[in-house]
Amino acid sequence: MTNPFRFPDHFGDSLQPLDPLEHPEHADLYVDLDGFEAAFTLFQQRFGSPESFDRSGAMAIAVGDRHFGKTALLNRCAYWLRETLNAPGSNSMVADVVDLKWVPVADGQTTEERMKLVCHHLMKRLDYLNCLEKPWGEGKEQPPPEDVLPYLDGWLREDRLVIVQLPPTADVQEELVAYAKMVPRRVILLGETAYARQFDDKAAEFRGARIPPVVLRLGKLRPADGVTFYNKRRELYPDDAKIPAPANNVWPELLGTRPMSVGELQRILYDLYDDESTHKPPAKSVTMKVMLKHYLKYSEFGGKK
Structure with a gap:
């Protein structure tokens, strides 16, 4: 008997979140469960007009308890959006995904310290992907996040659009609020949090952002x-x-x-x-x-x- 919950060997670890960005075969392994399907459909509806990203940025935040599929959902969203934007004849821009989920977030760091680290790795990755008009050189003094994110579209090549996967936030919702207020044009930020109550406490601040984020909620099965x-x-x-x-x-x-x-x-x-x-x-x-x-x-x- 073969374990039906064991992915074939070339799919990697069967207990890790699905990630079609790294393993395109994973795109066929998603299961459209009730809440997951609704969240993914909402994302497709709200991000289905590629031309709008040339005028503004956007942000989506997955909210749900631990192991509710937030990372797998955002991986699917990023993959779908990249493939949609890069489809022949869809638009004149090239979409790249910058995965920053791995950026280490240590206990005790302030919101500014974490965001500065994220921005540092973001710019280095964009430089590596040849997405920038000007090089982001080694040894360059890292400016504060508020001097990087709002003006990032000025650094990007005109034919580039980037989808940024942010590190999972700790119980500090101010970080997500700050990102929501600074997202520039031609940039889509994807974030997640397991602290639904604290996230909801910040609802008014999210609504006050220049581009209010799309909230993707995941619940119990x-x-x-x-x-x-x-x-x-x-x-x-x-x-x-x-x-x-x-x-x-x-x-x-x-x-x-x-x-x-x-x-x-x-x-x-x-x-x-x-x-x-x-x-x-x-x-x-x-x-x-x-x-x-x-x-x-x-x-x-x-x-x-």
């Missing part, structure tokens, strides 16, 4: 999402008849008891089927009893790390 998720992953190995389907009562009991994220569901099912694949004979069905036994055994409060 519904029982129907579990069926959709399993069926989509089952398609990875259509010829493996030994893969047992979960019993009908699994989804409402598993997903209706408490909020669960798509990341948690992927991990639970991945570990479960990895465990079941060693059993002989293989189970004919994954019942809730099997699921609970596995969940209690391997949850973070159990023994498996």
Whole structure:
């Protein structure tokens, strides 16, 4: 039995967020769950007019709890937008994605310190991608963010548009507010936060930004999402008849008891089927009893790390 939640080898780690920017094959692995599909559709609707970016910038912020798919969603959004903007005949500009999710954000840093570090790596990356009219040389004194971001379109080549993936913010929503107020034309900023309540407390400030950000909200899974998720992953190995389907009562009991994220569901099912694949004979069905036994055994409060 092949684990239906294990991506083929060339897709990388099955427990990491999908990223079609690095692995184009991932574009076919997304599952259009209820909240995820709604958020992605909203992004497509609001960012579907490429000509508007020549007049202004834009920003989108994914809001949801940990492991709710924010990074995977923004990776999909960035990939879709880049491919749309670069499609033959769509416009006269070339879109590049600058991934800054990896920029280290240390505890204790001020908002200005973090943003200055982000701007430093942004300009170096744009220089490397040949997106700038003038070189951003080594040893150049790094100006403060307010002297970089609002005027970035003046540095960019006229035929360039950049999609910037910001590092996940800590519990400091002022950082996202500051970015929203400084986004220049021909720049699309993509950010995320797991602090929905603190984010909502800043709603008035976001509305007061020159270009209010588009908010992409991700919530808990519904029982129907579990069926959709399993069926989509089952398609990875259509010829493996030994893969047992979960019993009908699994989804409402598993997903209706408490909020669960798509990341948690992927991990639970991945570990479960990895465990079941060693059993002989293989189970004919994954019942809730099997699921609970596995969940209690391997949850973070159990023994498996």
